[in-house]
Amino acid sequence: MSIASVKLIASAPDPVLGYKKFQFGSFTFERDMYFVHVSWPKGTHTVEVDRFLRAMVRDIGWGFFYGWIFFDDVFGTQNHYGTVDIYAGTYSKGHRDTGVDFLETFNTDDVRVAFETISINWINEGYDPLRAPMETGSPLGPKTRDAAGPLIRGFEPARRMMGLPGDTKPRSDASGHPINRAFADMTFDKPDIEIEPGFEDQVHAFNLFDHIARADVTWNPSFTSITRACICCVTSEEHMLPVIHGNDRNEWFIQLTDEIQWNIQDKNTGNPRGRIVMKAGDVCAMPADIRHQGFSPKRSMLMVLENGTPGLEEKYAKGELEPFPITASRW
Amino acid sequence: MSFKTKVGSLNSYEKGSIDLNDDLRHYAFSNIFEVANAAKPYERVMVASNLEYAAEVVRAEGTSAWYTAPHDEFAIVMDGEIEFTFFQLGDDQKPTHQAGAIKINGEPKGKRMGKVRARRGHEVLLPKGAAYQLSAIKPSVCLIQTSAGPESVERWSKICVLD
Numbered sequence: 053m054s055i056a057s058v059k060l061i062a063s064a065p066d067p068v069l070g071y072k073k074f075q076f077g078s079f080t081f082e083r084d085m086y087f088v089h090v091s092w093p094k095g096t097h098t099v100e101v102d103r104f105l106r107a108m109v110r111d112i113g114w115g116f117f118y119g120w121i122f123f124d125d126v127f128g129t130q131n132h133y134g135t136v137d138i139y140a141g142t143y144s145k146g147h148r149d150t151g152v153d154f155l156e157t158f159n160t161d162d163v164r165v166a167f168e169t170i171s172i173n174w175i176n177e178g179y180d181p182l183r184a185p186m187e188t189g190s191p192l193g194p195k196t197r198d199a200a201g202p203l204i205r206g207f208e209p210a211r212r213m214m215g216l217p218g219d220t221k222p223r224s225d226a227s228g229h230p231i232n233r234a235f236a237d238m239t240f241d242k243p244d245i246e247i248e249p250g251f252e253d254q255v256h257a258f259n260l261f262d263h264i265a266r267a268d269v270t271w272n273p274s275f276t277s278i279t280r281a282c283i284c285c286v287t288s289e290e291h292m293l294p295v296i297h298g299n300d301r302n303e304w305f306i307q308l309t310d311e312i313q314w315n316i317q318d319k320n321t322g323n324p325r326g327r328i329v330m331k332a333g334d335v336c337a338m339p340a341d342i343r344h345q346g347f348s349p350k351r352s353m354l355m356v357l358e359n360g361t362p363g364l365e366e367k368y369a370k371g372e373l374e375p376f377p378i379t380a381s382r383w
Numbered sequence: 384m385s386f387k388t389k390v391g392s393l394n395s396y397e398k399g400s401i402d403l404n405d406d407l408r409h410y411a412f413s414n415i416f417e418v419a420n421a422a423k424p425y426e427r428v429m430v431a432s433n434l435e436y437a438a439e440v441v442r443a444e445g446t447s448a449w450y451t452a453p454h455d456e457f458a459i460v461m462d463g464e465i466e467f468t469f470f471q472l473g474d475d476q477k478p479t480h481q482a483g484a485i486k487i488n489g490e491p492k493g494k495r496m497g498k499v500r501a502r503r504g505h506e507v508l509l510p511k512g513a514a515y516q517l518s519a520i521k522p523s524v525c526l527i528q529t530s531a532g533p534e535s536v537e538r539w540s541k542i543c544v545l546d
Contacts, residue, residue, distance in 0.1 A: 212455065213455070213457065213506075213508050214506075216508070233386065234386045234388070235386070235388055236385070236386065237385065237386055237387055237388055238388050240504070241502065242505075243499050243500060243501040243502070243505040243507065244499065244500040244501075245497065245498075245499050246497045246498050246499075247496075247497040248494065248495055248496055248497050251469070251496040251497055254469070254496055254497075254508070254510040254513060255469055255496050255497035255498075255499065255508070255510070256499075256507075256508045257467075257499045257501055257505050257506060257507040257508065258505070258506060259504050259505055259506075260459060260504055260505065260506040261503070261504030261505075262504065276506065277455075277457040277506065277508075277528060278455070279436065279454055279455055279456060279457065279528055279529060279530060280436070280454055280530065281436070282433065282436035282528065282530070284457065284528050302433055303433070304431040304433060304438065306415070306430075306431070306438065306526065307399070308390075308461075309388050309389060309390050310388060310389050311389070311399065316403060316405075324404075325403050325404050325405045326401075326402045326403035326404050326405065327401075327402050327403070328399070328400070328401045328402075328403070328410070328412065329399035329400045329401075330399045331389070331391070331396075331397050331398060331399040331414075332389050332390050332391040332396065332397075333391035333396050333398075333414045333415040333416045333417075333461065334398060334399045334412065334413070334414050334415075335411075335412070335413050335414065335415060335430045335431055335438070336401070336410050336411070336412045336413075337409065337410050337411045337412075337431070338410075339409045339410065350386060350388075351386075355459075357431055357433060357436070357438055357528065358433075359433040359434055359436055361434070364434075373434075375409075376406075376408070376409035376410075377409075377411065377431075377432050377433055377434075378408060378409075378411050378432060378539050380408075382432075382537055382539060383408060383539050383540050
């Protein structure tokens with residue numbers, strides 16, 4: 053589907069608070085001291101600014117991820133892998149019933165540029181929405197200075213396996229990533245490796261837990277190993293997933309350490325289906341017909357297995373694949 | 384404030400819970416250490432399956448057969464210590480099947496490539512087309528990122544929480 057390019061229009065900085073207001077397609081985005089206000093032709097929705105920015109920078113970094121990213125119960129994006137829907141109220145019964153729901157489709161690159169531009173203007177020095185809340189700083193108040201450093205980080209995917217010659221490198225003291233305070237009780241050693249000459253790109257191992265323990269970001273997957281289209285993502289999770297993720301395919305969670313509590317909802321209605329508590333060693337599928345949001349009381353390590361096969365989302369959407377991974381005949 | 388990180392092991396793990404108004408088979412909730420405790424050495428028990436792809440739990444104890452796969456696989460040690468030994472295969476031993484690990488007949492005929500001794504948290508490459516063998520002095524556990532194949536064992540009704 054061909055979509056006309058849409059450019060973000062920025063206002064002059066607000067004379068009192070210093071932030072810009074933005075127009076993107078039919079949506080306007082405005083922030084004040086405490087809140088972000090998203091408006092569209094039929095309505096306006098207000099989100100607490102920390103929640104909005106923590107969701108927005110992850111949505112950018114994830115490349116709009118697999119499926120739906122709900123910033124909250126009302127506003128979010130859906131990835132169509134080339135285009136992105138921005139919606140307000142589309143998956144909220146109350147908004148639909150009163151006819152104030154709205155959805156607009158944009159080219160992916162246009163949304164990325166728009167979200168990056170908004171985030172850069174609205175994130176002040178000293179506030180880092182990719183970190184855990186106790187490390188994040190405050191987004192509240194008027195504009196001070198733009199934050200230094202990259203807006204997003206930690207997303208460079210391994211091409212085959214992290215640490216192989218020519219591939220991405222695990223985090224280390226040398227890369228500026230000390231062990232996080234929450235994993236200071238663990239010991240991290242290196243695997244013992246003997247390589248015969250000529251097999252340097254074949255015989256390889258590294259300490260995956262050490263890499264995760266050094267993450268300076270939370271709820272940000274780091275792609276560490278790839279089997280054809282099967283992607284191993286590992287993440288360091290603390291506090292709550294700043295979005296609600298709606299699946300367009302099945303994915304699998306493997307709890308490596310500690311505990312995460314997951315709220316599970318119907319993807320389309322948001323109605324609650326219940327709760328899953330995952331502890332170290334637990335494995336659980338996240339089916340293609342749900343939304344989920346995680347809560348990690350202590351910083352924990354999570355491994356996620358994704359199937360990145362192109363076009364899967366359409367097969368699930370059309371019902372060509374059942375929305376759960378283990379079909380009836382396999383039980 | 385000091386933190387206490389919780390990890391699991393064959394001898395000590397605490398399983399979580401699943402409380403849903405839904406068919407629990409859709410979530411296939413299991414625990415790696417529980418699966419490994421009930422497995423025979425070197426059975427490759429699937430705990431995750433995403434169309435052709437899989438994650439398999441392996442209880443490493445003693446020495447395994449030699450395996451190979453037509454794609455890269457990756458083993459993450461979850462408990463204990465496992466030694467992985469790698470050799471090239473002879474031309475007549477190279478995998479011809481589509482996906483997943485398969486046992487090879489006899490010993491690999493190619494050059495020695497190296498070995499890795501890995502403990503909890505270490506991830507090991509099991510390279511495409513190479514022969515690999517696992518050995519462990521004490522019962523240990525690893526999780527293998529792979530594709531479903533001839534050695535994959537499915538016993539979902541026995542490993543998953545269903546009520």
